[in-house]
Amino acid sequence: xxxxxxxxxxxxxxxxxxxxxxxxxYIDLHLTHEVTSPQAFDGLxxxxxxxxxxxxxxxxxxxxxxxxxxxxxIADPISRAQVEALRINADEFGxxxxxxxxxxxxxxxxxxxxxxxxxxxxxxxxxxxxxSTHGAFGALAFGxxxxxxxxxxxxxxxxLKPFKTMAIEIEGTLPDGVTSKDIxxxxxxxxxxxxxxxxxxxxxxxxxxxxxxxARMTVCNxxxxxxxxxxxxxxxxxxxxxxxxxxxxxKGADWDAAVEYWKTLVTDDDATFDAVVTLDASTLSPFxxxxxxxxxxxxxxxxxPSPDDARDENERVSIERALEYMGLTAGTPMKEIAVDTVxxxxxxxxxxxxxxxxAAVFDGRQVAETVTAIVVPGSVRVRLQAEAEGLDKIFTAAxxxxxxxxxxxxxxMNADKVAPGKRSASTSNRNFEGRQGxxxxxxxxxxxxxxxxxxxxxxxxxxxxxxxNA
Amino acid sequence: MEKFTVHTGHxxxxxxxxxxxDQIIPAEYLKRISRHGFEDALFAAWRKDPDFILNNxxxxxxxxxIAGPDFGTGSSREHAVWALQDYGFKVVLSSRFADIFRxxxxxxxxxxxxxxxxxxxxxxxxxxADPQAxxxxxxxxxxxxxxxxxxxxxxxxxxxxxxxxxxxDIGLTLRHEELITEFEANRPAWLPTTx
Ligand code: SF4
Numbered sequence: 001x002x003x004x005x006x007x008x009x010x011x012x013x014x015x016x017x018x019x020x021x022x023x024x025x026y027i028d029l030h031l032t033h034e035v036t037s038p039q040a041f042d043g044l045x046x047x048x049x050x051x052x053x054x055x056x057x058x059x060x061x062x063x064x065x066x067x068x069x070x071x072x073x074i075a076d077p078i079s080r081a082q083v084e085a086l087r088i089n090a091d092e093f094g095x096x097x098x099x100x101x102x103x104x105x106x107x108x109x110x111x112x113x114x115x116x117x118x119x120x121x122x123x124x125x126x127x128x129x130x131x132s133t134h135g136a137f138g139a140l141a142f143g144x145x146x147x148x149x150x151x152x153x154x155x156x157x158x159x160l161k162p163f164k165t166m167a168i169e170i171e172g173t174l175p176d177g178v179t180s181k182d183i184x185x186x187x188x189x190x191x192x193x194x195x196x197x198x199x200x201x202x203x204x205x206x207x208x209x210x211x212x213x214x215a216r217m218t219v220c221n222x223x224x225x226x227x228x229x230x231x232x233x234x235x236x237x238x239x240x241x242x243x244x245x246x247x248x249x250x251k252g253a254d255w256d257a258a259v260e261y262w263k264t265l266v267t268d269d270d271a272t273f274d275a276v277v278t279l280d281a282s283t284l285s286p287f288x289x290x291x292x293x294x295x296x297x298x299x300x301x302x303x304x305p306s307p308d309d310a311r312d313e314n315e316r317v318s319i320e321r322a323l324e325y326m327g328l329t330a331g332t333p334m335k336e337i338a339v340d341t342v343x344x345x346x347x348x349x350x351x352x353x354x355x356x357x358x359a360a361v362f363d364g365r366q367v368a369e370t371v372t373a374i375v376v377p378g379s380v381r382v383r384l385q386a387e388a389e390g391l392d393k394i395f396t397a398a399x400x401x402x403x404x405x406x407x408x409x410x411x412x413m414n415a416d417k418v419a420p421g422k423r424s425a426s427t428s429n430r431n432f433e434g435r436q437g438x439x440x441x442x443x444x445x446x447x448x449x450x451x452x453x454x455x456x457x458x459x460x461x462x463x464x465x466x467x468x469n470a
Numbered sequence: 471m472e473k474f475t476v477h478t479g480h481x482x483x484x485x486x487x488x489x490x491x492d493q494i495i496p497a498e499y500l501k502r503i504s505r506h507g508f509e510d511a512l513f514a515a516w517r518k519d520p521d522f523i524l525n526n527x528x529x530x531x532x533x534x535x536i537a538g539p540d541f542g543t544g545s546s547r548e549h550a551v552w553a554l555q556d557y558g559f560k561v562v563l564s565s566r567f568a569d570i571f572r573x574x575x576x577x578x579x580x581x582x583x584x585x586x587x588x589x590x591x592x593x594x595x596x597x598x599a600d601p602q603a604x605x606x607x608x609x610x611x612x613x614x615x616x617x618x619x620x621x622x623x624x625x626x627x628x629x630x631x632x633x634x635x636x637x638x639d640i641g642l643t644l645r646h647e648e649l650i651t652e653f654e655a656n657r658p659a660w661l662p663t664t665x
Contacts, residue, residue, distance in 0.1 A: 015653045016646050021628060024643060026653050028661055036547065038503035045546050049640070055663040064501065070559075078501035083609075085503045096664045117662050129546040143575035145548035147639065155643045158651055161626075193488065194540050197569055227543065229569055250660035258660045293488060314539065329546065411497050432492045432544060434515055 002268040002405040004165045005234050006200040009140040009265065013123050016159055024158040028122040030057045030152045031108045032095070034064055035413070036127030040150035041089035051093040052156045058117065059090045059097040062107045063413050065077065066318050066404035070100055079414060093153075093447040106379020109133040109239040109347035114215065114381055116246025119261040120235035124378070125152055130347050130429065132223040135232035135265060136216035137239055138265045139199070142230040143341040163229050164274040166199040167267075168318035170207040172282040173200040177463055180215035181446035182429070183207065183279075184222040185297045186285035191277055193295040196228030199275065201435060202267060203233050207281035213242040214353040220427050221348045225294035234266045242416035256407045257288030288334055289431050289444040295429075300461055306330035325433055327421070328439050334459050337443070340453040341424040343436070344447055345403075346410040350378030351428035352385050354447040359453035359464045367399040375409040376417070400454065425453040471579040473636035477560045478606040479533035481616075482523060484592040489537055490544030491571065495553040497545075510551040528601035536593045537564040542571025542582075551575050560609045563614065563623070565590055576629035577639055583607060583623035585614065592619055608632060 003011070005394075016024040030053075032040075032213060037059070044051065051057060056219045064079035074080040083100070090097035098104040104111060107131055112118045118134040124141035127129060127149040134141035144158070152158055168187055201223050203216075211219070216233050223231025240259055250258040272347070288303050289297040297304070297317075307330070310316035323330065328337070344350075344358050367373045375395050377383035383405055386392055392402045409416040410428035414436065418424045420439030427450050431442035443459060452460040505546065518521045518649035523529060527617055535554065541564040542550060562580065565587040575582045584594075593606045597603050606617045607623075609630055614621050631637075645649075 016649050024646065024649070026650070026657075029664075039505045039548075042503075042505060047640070056663050058664040082501050082503055116569065117664065119662065122661070127546065129544075143546040144485070145551075145570060145577070146545055146575065147548060147577045151619055154640045155647075156654075157641060157643060159639065168542060192566075193543055194566065195565075227568065248662040248664075250662075254660035261658070293490070318488060322599075373575060413497050413501065430544065431572050432493075433507075435492055436497055438496075438515070444501075446620050 002271040003136060004120060004267040004271045005265055005274060006140060006163065006165050006232060009121050010162065012121065014421045022161045024157050025123060025160050026157055027125050027152050029112065029117055029124045031061050031112055031124070031126035031131070031447070032057060032059045032149065033128065034082040037089065037149055037417055038082060039146050040084040041093065043150040044093070044153055049154045051095060054094040056152065056156060057095045058245060059095050060105060060108045060111050061086060061098070061100050061413065062405045063099055063144045065100050066415050067406050067408045070404050075415065087355070090397070094174055094190055103380050106381065107347045107350060109221065109406055110350060110378030110382065113137065114379060114397045116243055116249035117231045119243060119249070119263050120234055120239060123202040125158065127226040130221050132230045133217050133221040133347055134359050135220040135230050136213060138232055138235035139260070140230060140232065143224065149463040162199040163450065165200050166196060166201050166277065167273040168203045169276065169277065169278040170203065170205040170281050172207055172280045173210065174281045174284060177286050177448065177461060178286060178350070179446045179448060180211050180218040182284055183281065185266040185289065185294070185443050185444060186218045186284055186453065187279060188222065188226045188295050189297040190279065191226050192294045193225060194227045196223065196226035197233040199228050201228045201231040203231060208233055209236065213238060213355060217351065218348055222294065235262045286446060286449050288449060288459055290326065290334065291319070292431055292433050294429065294431060294444060296322055297444070300334050300459060302334055303317040303330045304330050304332045304334065305350040335464065336458060338423070338458045339371060339443065341418050342450050343376070343378030343409050343424055343426040343428065344374070344390055344450050345378065346428035347378060348429045349447050350376060350382065352382050354427065355382065355386050355391050358447040358451040361448055361455070361463050362398040362400060363394050365398055365434065365455045365465070367454045370457050371454050373399070374403055374409065376403040377405050378406045386464055409436055411435055418442070425450050425459060473630060474560070474579060474581055474609055474633040475568050476608045479535035480531055480596045481528070481536050481593065481605045482532040483592060483597050484523065484535060484537045484629060487538035488540045489548040491542060491547050491599055494542070494550040494665050495518060500549055502631060504526065505552065508549060509556040512553040512557045526559060531635065533558050533560045534605050534607060535559050535562045536590060536597065537562060538590070539564060539587065540568065541567040542568040544568070545571045548574045551578055551580050557581055561594065563590065576632065579633060580608065581609060581625065581633060583614065583625055585621055589621040593663065594611055619663045632649065
């Protein structure tokens with residue numbers, strides 16, 4: 001029977017299938033971090049259960065860790081308690097851990113891929129909704145709750161009901177200055193924050209095939225913001241080239257056997273999706289959110305929408321609330337919105353390519369006096385690579401703070417927060433009320449737009465800087 | 471986990487759609503490492519507003535939440551379910567739930583019952599007019615009843631069975647441990663380990 005990619009990966013992991021019950025799926029890789037795991041380990045301890053496969057489990061410290069003064073004890077007592085609990089649990093249950101100070105430490109979704117732990121056709125889970133990032137390799141990767149974390153720790157499996165499949169076809173080629181972040185923001189604006197509910201999205205088409213692995217990760221990362229459980233992209237030569245030689249990638253004869261299998265991981269020509277959405281890449285432009293969910297986005301050249309544009313009463317109320325929270329007036333051109341803070345980082349856009357793109361914009365320019373800008377690499381490895389390339393020098397010369405690896409200002413769990421009432425342009429993935437700190441106002445953007453905004457002092461693309469310099 | 475069959479209690483009308491898990495429990499509360507005591511964290515940001523419905527003393531002892539569409543979107547944090555349960559909620563009614571939230575709820579005994587949007591409107595009207603209205607949620611017959619209103623709700627059979635029996639997930643799976651061991655023996659050798 002013809003199958004989609006997601007169905008192939010699913011079927012290859014069924015441990016037990018019984019009519020009327022969820023399938024029991026085997027999990028190839030279980031990533032854990034300090035926030036969603038303590039209660040799961042607690043549960044195991046209470047029931048006297050061991051971790052079934054510590055060798056398929058990995059812990060990193062990312063959400064809570066500070067991005068400066070990392071040689072000092074974590075100042076916040078609760079953050080410190082969570083991180084310490086993770087260390088104790090990892091030690092007690094024999095799970096490998098990358099702690100603060102380890103060269104492999106970083107955001108869980110940056111660390112897995114860069115070590116070659118995420119491979120095509122695998123099932124990957126983590127107690128974090130942006131686990132969908134790993135789908136960029138053709139893996140079935142999704143976020144789980146803490147009780148599921150406990151379940152995977154105890155059994156290395158999960159009982160799951162099959163997802164529906166949705167094809168997101170992005171045909172054509174992207175115009176200059178338009179990135180994978182703009183693709184995914186446009187997709188979410190099109191289908192809505194609930195549009196992907198119950199689905200695994202498969203991103204397809206010419207524009208997706210042309211993306212690097214890092215850009216593909218940015219797209220898959222935000223699948224969850226469209227409500228989808230997971231998002232994936234069929235592996236191809238770009239995937240294999242990225243993986244070859246990485247620490248945990250197969251070697252020698254194993255590599256050949258793996259590649260041969262990975263090449264079968266494509267949606268069959270005659271397979272059908274439960275839903276199909278198409279987008280023409282050539283019509284896209286830099287995208288930015290104006291509201292308080294990732295679906296409330298527009299081209300940067302547009303203006304703040306009005307509640308009168310709503311299609312129904314619910315949407316009208318939601319626009320009104322968002323405008324009030326964001327402190328915006330309908331009709332204001334997006335490019336006239338001044339920002340106070342710029343954050344470049346997170347599991348969406350904290351990889352080396354993202355930092356290169358931001359650095360190219362900052363090179364020879366200065367951050368506006370009214371703006372505080374920070375760049376936070378997604379992992380220690382990314383930080384070292386950036387420093388080897390001299391990107392840190394470009395950032396600091398432009399007046400941008402250069403930090404240590406972690407989730408940082410993506411969410412308000414560590415010392416990095418947007419101040420109440422302040423406005424940020426952020427390369428992260430969520431613009432919910434209070435996400436970057438109580439009262440913070442977030443505009444989601446690509447690394448290029450973030451950098452250009454830092455320089456201009458208001459939402460801007462690199463092209464706007466060139467125009468105003470000329 | 472506790473068995474769930476029929477529950478009767480007072481209901482809170484939450485006239486908001488797209489209530490994401492950051493609103494149900496803000497990230498700052500996720501730092502705790504215990505499993506209980508999250509009642510203060512529930513809707514913490516909104517509760518700072520004295521006019522927020524949860525601060526209304528008419529709704530002091532609610533156990534059923536009647537919410538707008540797309541409840542539980544956003545972050546996968548299970549703390550959202552704990553906060554609702556610790557506060558005393560046994561049931562959330564909505565016309566649409568986010569998948570992860572729904573999954574998390576069913577596994578630890580919070581019933582997420584899907585009803586038509588029109589029913590939500592009716593329920594809102596009833597419990598707004600009379601906060602003391604007794605609302606009954608009957609899982610075996612999949613009905614919500616209040617006064618003359620009788621409406622059916624959706625919940626998948628498997629989750630319903632689990633809730634009614636009060637069954638824990640891990641114990642269920644470990645009944646099939648030999649199948650897991652067999653599967654492991656056949657995994658390709660090239661697959662990575664974290665060591
Ligand atoms: S960077 Fe943000 S979205 Fe990504 S794992 Fe960290 S907190 Fe979650």
